[in-house]
Structure formats: C-alpha cells, structure tokens
Amino acid sequence: MIRHSIRHIIRKEFSDVLRDGRFRWCSVLVGALLLVSLGHGWVQAREAQREHAAAQATARDHWESQGEKNPHSAAHYGIYAFKPRLALSFVDEGVDPYTGTSVWLEAHRQNDFLLRPAQDATSAQRIGALTAAQVLQHLVPLLIILLTFGALAGERERGTLRQLLSTGVGRRDLALGKALGIAGALALLLVPAAAVGAAALVVGSPGPAASPVARAAVLAVVYLVYFAAFLALSLAVSAWARSTRTVLVILLGVWVVNGLVAPRVAVDLSKWMHPTPSALEFARTVEREMASGTEDIPRPDNDALTEDLLTEYGVERVEDLPINQSGVLLQASEEFGDRIFDRNYGALWDTFERQGAVHELVAVAAPLLAVRALSMGLAGTDVEQHRHFASAAETYRRDLMRRMNGDLTENSRSGDFSYQAGAELWESTPPLRYDAPTLGWVLGNRILSLVVLGGWLAGTILIAAARVRRAEVT
Amino acid sequence: MQTADSGAGRPPLLEARGLSKRYGATQALDSLDLAIEPGEVYCLLGPNGAGKTTTINLFLGFVSPSGGQALVSGMDVSTHDRETKHRLAYIPEQVMLYRNLSGLENLEYFAALGGKGSLGRERLADILVEAGLERDAVDRRVSEYSKGMRQKVGIAIAMAKEADALLLDEPTSGLDPKASNEFSALIERLRHGGVAVLMATHDLFRAKETGTRVGIMRYGSLVTELGTDEIGHADLERVYLEHMHD
Numbered sequence: 001m002i003r004h005s006i007r008h009i010i011r012k013e014f015s016d017v018l019r020d021g022r023f024r025w026c027s028v029l030v031g032a033l034l035l036v037s038l039g040h041g042w043v044q045a046r047e048a049q050r051e052h053a054a055a056q057a058t059a060r061d062h063w064e065s066q067g068e069k070n071p072h073s074a075a076h077y078g079i080y081a082f083k084p085r086l087a088l089s090f091v092d093e094g095v096d097p098y099t100g101t102s103v104w105l106e107a108h109r110q111n112d113f114l115l116r117p118a119q120d121a122t123s124a125q126r127i128g129a130l131t132a133a134q135v136l137q138h139l140v141p142l143l144i145i146l147l148t149f150g151a152l153a154g155e156r157e158r159g160t161l162r163q164l165l166s167t168g169v170g171r172r173d174l175a176l177g178k179a180l181g182i183a184g185a186l187a188l189l190l191v192p193a194a195a196v197g198a199a200a201l202v203v204g205s206p207g208p209a210a211s212p213v214a215r216a217a218v219l220a221v222v223y224l225v226y227f228a229a230f231l232a233l234s235l236a237v238s239a240w241a242r243s244t245r246t247v248l249v250i251l252l253g254v255w256v257v258n259g260l261v262a263p264r265v266a267v268d269l270s271k272w273m274h275p276t277p278s279a280l281e282f283a284r285t286v287e288r289e290m291a292s293g294t295e296d297i298p299r300p301d302n303d304a305l306t307e308d309l310l311t312e313y314g315v316e317r318v319e320d321l322p323i324n325q326s327g328v329l330l331q332a333s334e335e336f337g338d339r340i341f342d343r344n345y346g347a348l349w350d351t352f353e354r355q356g357a358v359h360e361l362v363a364v365a366a367p368l369l370a371v372r373a374l375s376m377g378l379a380g381t382d383v384e385q386h387r388h389f390a391s392a393a394e395t396y397r398r399d400l401m402r403r404m405n406g407d408l409t410e411n412s413r414s415g416d417f418s419y420q421a422g423a424e425l426w427e428s429t430p431p432l433r434y435d436a437p438t439l440g441w442v443l444g445n446r447i448l449s450l451v452v453l454g455g456w457l458a459g460t461i462l463i464a465a466a467r468v469r470r471a472e473v474t
Numbered sequence: 475m476q477t478a479d480s481g482a483g484r485p486p487l488l489e490a491r492g493l494s495k496r497y498g499a500t501q502a503l504d505s506l507d508l509a510i511e512p513g514e515v516y517c518l519l520g521p522n523g524a525g526k527t528t529t530i531n532l533f534l535g536f537v538s539p540s541g542g543q544a545l546v547s548g549m550d551v552s553t554h555d556r557e558t559k560h561r562l563a564y565i566p567e568q569v570m571l572y573r574n575l576s577g578l579e580n581l582e583y584f585a586a587l588g589g590k591g592s593l594g595r596e597r598l599a600d601i602l603v604e605a606g607l608e609r610d611a612v613d614r615r616v617s618e619y620s621k622g623m624r625q626k627v628g629i630a631i632a633m634a635k636e637a638d639a640l641l642l643d644e645p646t647s648g649l650d651p652k653a654s655n656e657f658s659a660l661i662e663r664l665r666h667g668g669v670a671v672l673m674a675t676h677d678l679f680r681a682k683e684t685g686t687r688v689g690i691m692r693y694g695s696l697v698t699e700l701g702t703d704e705i706g707h708a709d710l711e712r713v714y715l716e717h718m719h720d
Contacts, residue, residue, distance in 0.1 A: 166562065167587040
C-alpha cells in the first residue's frame with residue numbers, strides 16, 4: 001500500500017516531468033527512434049524470413065529436380081540451409097549481420113556461413129544501423145539520467161528539500177515517490193512501444209515460434225530491470241553529490257563507460273584472454289589437416305580399408321565385391337573430415353563462448369553487457385544459437401553425405417562409374433527440420449548475465465537507499 | 475529554566491536536553507537545555523555561528539546530535555522522525571518554493587505532504603490570504619513573487635499544517651517593516667492559539683516584540699535567558715552587547 005504522501009510526490013514528479021520541455025523533446029525523439037527501429041526491424045526480419053523461405057524452397061526444388069546423376073556428384077551439388085529468423089529477431093539482430101544466415105552443405109566440407117550484411121556494409125552503414133535493442137540499451141538510460149539527475153540534488157540546490165522534509169515526509173518516501181513519478185513518465189514512452197512490439201509479434205511474427213510470448217515477457221522484464229537499475233543509480237548519485245552539475249557529469253561518465261568504453265574493453269580483453277585465429281589462418285589449418293591428417297586424426301588408410309572389405313566379403317579382388325568400394329572410401333573420407341571439422345570448429349566455438357563469458361563478467365562493471373547478452377539470447381540472435389543452428393545444419397549435412405555414399409555403396413559396383421541415382425533418392429532425403437532452442441536452454445546459457453543484472457538492480461537499490469537516508473539537506 | 479514534564483504533567487512541546495552538535499573540530503552546539511511550552515515564543519538571539527540554526531536543524535532532524543536529545547512533545551526526534559515532524563512547522567529565512575507552480579499549488583502540495591491533503595482549494599486559498607497574500611496573487615506562479623510573498627506562502631504552509639510547534643529561522647530577514655509587523659501579528663495569533671514557537675533571529679526589536687522569552691547564544695552555548703516582560707528594548711540590547719563583548 002503506497003502511503004498518501006508518496007502518491008502526492010509521484011503525482012507532482014510525474015506532472016513536473018510532463019511539463020518539462022526537455023522531456024517532451026527527448027521522449028518524442030527516443031520514442032520515434034524506438035518505433036522506427038521496431039518497425040524497420042520487423043519489416044526487415046519479415047522480408048528476410050520470406051526470402052529465406054523462398055530460397056529454401058528453391059534450393060529444395062533444385063535438389064529434387066537435379067536429374068539423374070551419380071550420388072557423389074549430388075553430394076557435391078549440395079544444398080543450401082537457411083537459419084530461420086526467430087520471432088523476436090526484429091528487436092535485436094544480434095550477431096546475425098556478422099555470422100551470416102545461410103550455409104552451403106556439400107561433400108567433404110563444413111562451409112562458413114554466407115549472407116553477412118556487415119561484410120558488405122560501409123563503416124557509415126554500420127554506425128547507422130539502429131535497432132530497437134540499441135535504443136533501449138543506450139538512449140533510454142540516457143533519458144533516465146536526464147530525468148533523474150536533479151531529483152534530489154535539484155531540490156537541495158533550490159532549497160526546497162528543507163521545506164519538503166520539514167513536512168514530515170521521509171527521505172526514502174521522497175526518493176521512492178520521485179522514482180515512481182519518473183517511471184510513470186517513462187511508461188508513457190515505453191508502454192506504447194511495447195504494445196507496438198507485442199502487436200508486431202502477434203499480428204505477424206516474422207519467424208518460427210520458439211515460445212515467442214514467454215521470450216518477449218522475459219525480454220521486457222530484463223529491460224525493466226536494466227532501467228530500474230539506472231534509475232536507482234541516478235537517484236543514488238543525485239542524493240550523494242552536492243550539485244546537479246556534479247551529478248550530471250558523474251552520470252554521463254557512467255553512461256559513456258557503460259555504453260561505449262566497457263563494450264570495447266570487453267572485446268579487447270576477451271580477444272586477449274582467448275585469442276581466435278583469423279579466418280585465413282583457420283581456413284589454412286583446416287585445409288592442411290584435411291590434406292595430411294594429424295597425429296591423432298590420421299587420414300584414412302584406403303589400402304587397409306580395402307583389405308578389410310575383401311576379408312569381410314571373402315573375395316580376392318575389388319571387382320568381386322558385391323558393393324562399390326568407392327562409396328565406403330568416400331564415407332571414410334567424410335568421417336575423417338568430420339573429426340577434423342569437429343576439432344577445429346569445436347575449438348573455435350568454445351573460444352567464442354569463452355569470449356562471451358568474459359563479456360558477461362565485464363558486465364559487473366557495465367550492466368549493458370549483461371542486458372545485451374540476454375537481449376540477443378532471447379531474440380535468438382546470439383552466438384550460442386548460431387552455433388545451435390550450425391550444429392543442426394552440419395548434422396544434416398553429414399546425414400546427407402551418409403545417404404549419398406550409402407546409396408553409391410549399396411547400388412553400384414566398384415569401378416562402375418556409370419551408376420546414376422534419380423529423383424527417388426533425392427526426394428527420399430528429408431529436408432532440414434530445425435527446432436530452435438527453448439527458453440530454458442537460452443536462460444541456462446545466460447545464468448551469469450541474469451545474476452549480474454539482478455546484482456546490479458539489488459546493488460543500486462541498496463546504494464540508493466543508503467545514500468538517500470544520508471542525503472544532506474543543505 | 476523549565477524542564478520536562480512541566481505544566482499539567484505533559485512534557486514541553488519543544489525541549490532540548492544537553493543537546494550538542496560537533497562538526498569536526500567545531501563545537502556548533504554545546505549542551506543546550508531549554509523547554510518551550512504551548513503559547514510560548516522563545517527567541518534565540520546571537521551572532522552568526524552561535525548555534526541558532528543548528529538548534530533548529532536538530533529539532534527538524536536534518537542533522538543528528540553528537541550528544542543529548544531534541545524532544546518534541548516528549549518524543550526524541552532521532553527515533554521518532556515522522557511523528558515529531560508532523561507536530562512541527564518550519565519557516566526558513568528564505569522560503570524556497572517550486573517556481574513553476576502557483577502559490578496555491580505549492581501550498582496544496584506541501585499541505586498534502588504534511589497530512590492536510592483533505593483541505594480543499596478554497597480553504598487553502600483562504601489560508602494564503604490569512605497569511606497576508608493578496609487574493610489575486612494566489613494563482614500566480616511563484617516565479618513572479620517577491621521574497622515577502624514567498625515568506626507568506628511559507629507561513630500559510632505552517633498554518634495549514636496546524637502544527638503544535640513552529641520553528642522559525644530568521645523569518646523576517648529581508649522583509650520590509652510592514653511585512654515584518656504583519657508577521658509578528660500572525661505569530662501572536664498562533665501563540666494565543668497554544669502554538670509553541672522557537673524563533674532564531676538577529677532582530678532584537680522583533681525578539682522583544684514577539685517573544686515571551688529570549689535566549690542569548692554565543693559559541694554554541696546558551697549564555698543567558700530573559701523573560702521579555704522583565705526587560706525593555708534598551709536593556710535587552712545592552713545585555714546582548716555585554717555578552718557579545720565578553
């Protein structure tokens with residue numbers, strides 16, 4: 001039950017904020033950017049999803065109608081797989097512009113993802129790509145600072161704090177009333193944006209389900225916690241510092257560190273702690289290991305394999321084998337390649353995840369990093385979910401190759417280069433069916449960020465309570 | 475000097491018991507003892523730094539005492555912040571208000587925070603007029619007010635609160651003689667209504683006119699206390715100057 005006096009403070013703070021021309025202009029600007037970025041993101045995500053679906057259908061059609069050919073030729077012909085855009089990807093496009101969203105699945109190779117907008121973007125385009133997540137992560141906290149920095153320091157500077165406290169209203173009630181009043185004014189900006197986002201989700205979800213409502217609800221809570229932490233921090237500084245100018249300088253410093261310095265530091269620190277090879281180095285390593293194998297993953301011994309086959313089938317010559325030896329050797333080669341890929345890509349992904357953990361740890365100093373990790377995770381655009389899809393696509397590729405090599409092995413004889421499979425084989429190969437991870441899986445990957453963000457909220461509230469209790473009156 | 479539980483067995487409305495405040499090496503207030511009963515106007519006289527404002531800040535709970543107690547109706551301010559503040563009204567040297575609000579809107583807000591939110595706008599407007607504000611100024615923004623007009627809003631805030639005790643910190647400083655006289659008349663009216671008043675002031679004349687007792691402070695200590703009935707203007711000035719030159 002909110003005390004009577006707090007209600008009066010909330011009402012006054014709320015109307016003061018609304019009367020303030022700075023708030024009106026800032027909120028119009030932030031609100032417009034938020035709505036535009038939401039709309040733009042939704043249209044873009046929807047368009048991308050539509051194009052992906054069309055391209056996926058075309059790729060499947062090409063696969064099924066490739067005509068009669070040797071199954072190994074079909075394996076080289078390959079097929080494209082497209083990472084689906086999840087419903088909330090219009091809020092936060094995450095790492096998708098950098099990792100790509102489609103991959104060509106072919107024999108002998110685990111290819112890199114394609115369609116990376118960042119690859120083609122100019123520097124200016126990269127700066128200008130504004131998403132709803134960026135508005136929520138950077139501009140709303142700035143607006144909170146502008147609304148809150150004078151909350152207590154301003155009252156003290158004007159001399160009204162003495163008058164206020166002499167009425168019998170407690171310092172905590174005053175701070176709470178101001179916080180809720182400012183939150184109410186912010187709600188005028190955020191609730192319509194949230195409603196537009198929810199409508200976009202309901203009316204025309206751009207991607208597959210993957211519990212979009214639950215993800216959206218958790219995403220909303222994450223951002224509310226982030227904003228509440230900023231509000232509490234701003235109040236704490238406003239209660240502590242002697243002048244509004246000092247408060248503003250400190251809070252703008254916090255904003256710069258949180259939004260600009262810490263992310264850069266996190267990137268450099270994580271790269272320094274867990275270096276990754278360049279794309280060229282990585283490709284050369286894989287190529288070298290594929291060519292000659294490694295100590296623990298030797299290239300398959302074709303002679304030994306052939307000997308084993310002859311023994312298994314009790315024949316003297318390859319020509320007498322009831323199967324096609326080439327199919328077995330090709331599959332052995334695939335499985336050798338798979339081990340090389342597993343080791344190299346696995347190490348690379350693990351390094352990316354360790355870098356991500358460093359980012360989440362740096363969030364202890366900058367809550368943006370925790371919010372960003374959670375936002376991308378819930379939008380389905382983080383590195384982990386990219387890996388999740390990449391793994392599914394690779395599993396599919398391996399199954400496809402097994403089918404092609406199996407058909408070649410079973411339905412032709414060694415030395416028979418004229419064998420051709422047809423539409424029946426291509427159509428019997430199921431399309432890639434991808435189930436996006438559950439909300440529990442996503443949150444399980446982001447426990448550190450959840451804890452850090454919760455810690456930020458609890459910490460800032462405790463600091464604000466302590467600072468407000470000891471706030472100087474004059 | 476009166477002590478606690480005087481009168482009809484009730485504690486004084488305002489009471490200091492060995493009240494002290496130290497800021498680092500500076501002793502701002504040193505073992506102050508005083509008691510103010512309903513209907514009394516106690517004027518604290520003294521130069522800047524004598525401890526007058528510190529005394530008022532201690533009664534308001536704006537600062538914590540280094541020793542002793544500030545009591546309001548027998549309740550310690552340190553442990554009963556909310557209860558004691560509801561019995562107090564405060565008018566500072568310069569009443570600071572919200573410039574973007576009218577005098578009436580300011581009064582509405584402060585009255586509501588003081589627990590008088592049920593007073594209607596008309597009643598509050600009447601209180602402003604009773605406090606000396608012109609009727610047509612009530613709805614004007616405070617940014618257009620003179621210092622005297624702001625003081626009158628401050629008085630109206632105190633009146634609307636219907637507090638048992640009034641703390642005044644140089645309330646007539648900077649007011650013209652007419653406004654000062656009106657202020658004195660108002661204090662007199664409140665006193666007759668049973669309000670206890672503690673007023674810090676430099677103004678010997680106003681202290682003699684308005685007060686029932688006068689305490690002279692120096693270096694944080696109460697050096698003497700006089701009843702205003704016992705002494706004339708000239709004598710008060712003489713006693714004051716004697717203590718200042720000791």
